Amino acid sequence: MTLKYYHAEPLANSLKSMLPLFEKGLAFESIYVNLHRFEQHQPWFVAINPEGQVPVLDHDGLIVTHTTVINEYLEDAFPELPPLRPNTPAGNARMRYWNKFVDEHVMNFVSIHGWHRMVGIIARNIESGEFEKLLESIPLHEQREKWRTARSGFSEADLANATRKIEVAVDKVEALLGESEWLAGDMYTLADINFYSHCGMMVERMFPEMEIATRCPRLVDWRERVTARPATQQALAMPDHTAPGLRTWSGAR
Ligand SMILES: N[C@@H](CCC(=O)N[C@@H](CS)C(=O)NCC(=O)O)C(=O)O
DSSP: OOEEEEEOSSSHHHHHHHHHHHHTTOOOEEEEOOGGGTGGGSHHHHTTOTTOOSOEEEETTEEEESHHHHHHHHHHHOTTSOOSSOOSHHHHHHHHHHHHHIIIIIHHHHHHHHIIIIIHHHHHTSOHHHHHHHHHTOOOHHHHHHHHHHHHOOOHHHHHHHHHHHHHHHHHHHHHTTTOSBTTBSSOOHHHHHHIIIIITTHHHHOGGGOHHHHOHHHHHHHHHHHHSHHHHHHHTSOOOSOGGGOTTSOOO
16 A cells, blocks of 8 residues: 655645644655745646645555545545544545535635735745746646735735735634534644644744734644644654745744
8 A cells, every 4th residue: 555645845735734744653755845945736646636736645545635535535445544524424424524624714714814915025036037937837727826925016906805804714723612522522633733833833933913822812722733643743744845034924833
């Protein structure tokens, strides 16, 4: 049995499917895809994932993409390993509710701020002819538009709306953590992994003005519990190839 994991730095989507691999103690071959050199758009990688995005899981030649799908796939493929899913109808429904919430109402909005601060700098450093050529190699229409917007700059209205969505999300999670220890109940699940990877681990650093420590003390306690897990420590110790100047918005390192 071989598992290959194509990923970038341990942050956001790349972190999200790496955490279950470490939680389950699965041996995997790590294949680093350098997003700063646009390797995700190069023919060798697009041959693996036609959408030109990381991460990708290759399980004995079966290619699985999209982090929420990858993470549930690992639960289904390795049922004998420590579960990250409640595996009761009610528990799974609750976990999936929070996964859907993070995928639809959190991920893209944190991403807008990340792209504004980081990818924008990269995109503006590319000379315009070369930039147009780069856009042509991006398979997904939405990603092409995102790169274009990152270069010209996201509008104040889009940034403000993204901030509002993130505020709603952190307040919602804070309220939930008053009722249960973890997002889907009394066990650590893929829902915790999802919110941590996309928001929980970096929200304080990215948005100091939200004063998360006083606004969301339960979220901070939860974040520390997730960070302290041995699997999280293993994932966060994976190499960071990002140039030091671009590291300001990224995770808890
Ligand atoms: N829905 C996808 C999103 C994947 C995604 O947005 N990946 C980002 C990295 S966090 C990426 O590959 N960005 C580079 C690009 O799109 O050019 C998933 O859950 O895996």
